[in-house]
Amino acid sequence: MCIIIGISGVLSQDILKQKLKVSIIYEALCSDSIKFFAQQMAPHYDDLKDYIDVTMIPFSRSVSINNNLQFTCQHGPEECKGNRQQLCVMNQSYDQVVQTKFVLCQMGQKNITDIEECTKSLGLSPNIDACMNGDEGNHLQLQAERVTFVYKPMFLPTIIYDGVFDQQLQDNSIKDFFGTICFVFQLRGDVFALANACKQPVVCVTCSIMGV
Numbered sequence: 001m002c003i004i005i006g007i008s009g010v011l012s013q014d015i016l017k018q019k020l021k022v023s024i025i026y027e028a029l030c031s032d033s034i035k036f037f038a039q040q041m042a043p044h045y046d047d048l049k050d051y052i053d054v055t056m057i058p059f060s061r062s063v064s065i066n067n068n069l070q071f072t073c074q075h076g077p078e079e080c081k082g083n084r085q086q087l088c089v090m091n092q093s094y095d096q097v098v099q100t101k102f103v104l105c106q107m108g109q110k111n112i113t114d115i116e117e118c119t120k121s122l123g124l125s126p127n128i129d130a131c132m133n134g135d136e137g138n139h140l141q142l143q144a145e146r147v148t149f150v151y152k153p154m155f156l157p158t159i160i161y162d163g164v165f166d167q168q169l170q171d172n173s174i175k176d177f178f179g180t181i182c183f184v185f186q187l188r189g190d191v192f193a194l195a196n197a198c199k200q201p202v203v204c205v206t207c208s209i210m211g212v
Helices: 013-017 031-041 077-090 096-106 116-121 129-133 135-151 167-175 177-188 191-196
Strands: 020-026 052-058 063-065 070-072 158-161
Touching (some): 020 135, 031 167, 031 177, 052 077, 052 096, 077 096, 129 135
C-alpha cells in the first residue's frame, strides 16, 4: 500500500517527541490474531519499535462472571489461560519493547500456554503461579476487559492509533500494518519516523524560510 499526503506547517518539538501509541486487542487462540502478529507485525517491529509505544490487550470476546472472579473466553478455558498468562508475564516489565516481543514470540508458539521459551529468551520469569492463581491476575484481566469494553471490537485483532479507533486504518492495518503505520506517521507530521523507520524521503517545505 502506498499512500502519499502533503505535510506542511512548522512541527512542534512536543509532537516530534511523542511516539505513536498503538493498542492491539486480540485473543490468544484467535487465528486472525496469530496471523496478524506473524505476518504483519513481527517482520517490521524492530524497524518501528523506536517510534511506537505498543499496548497489548489479550481479552476481546472474553467476559467476567461470578462477581469478576472468573472469565469465559470465545475459544474456551485454554484461551482464558493463555490470555491471563500473557498479562501476567507482561506485568513483570515496564519495558513495552520487552512486552511486545514476548507477545510476538508467544503468539507464534505451537502450544500457546507453554511460556518457558519466550519468557527466558527475554529475561522474564516463567514462574507466574502467584499471578495466575491470585488477585493480581484477576485485576489484570479486569483492566483488559475495561479497555476492550471502551472500543467494543467487531474484528480481531483490533488496532487503535493514539487512542482513537478508525475503521479505515483498521482495515488497512490487517492487510499492511507497516504501510499503515507509515501513513499515520505522515498524518502526524512525524518526519523522523518517516525518514528512519519508513525510509521515506521527506521534503521540508519550510526549511528555507526557517533558515535550516
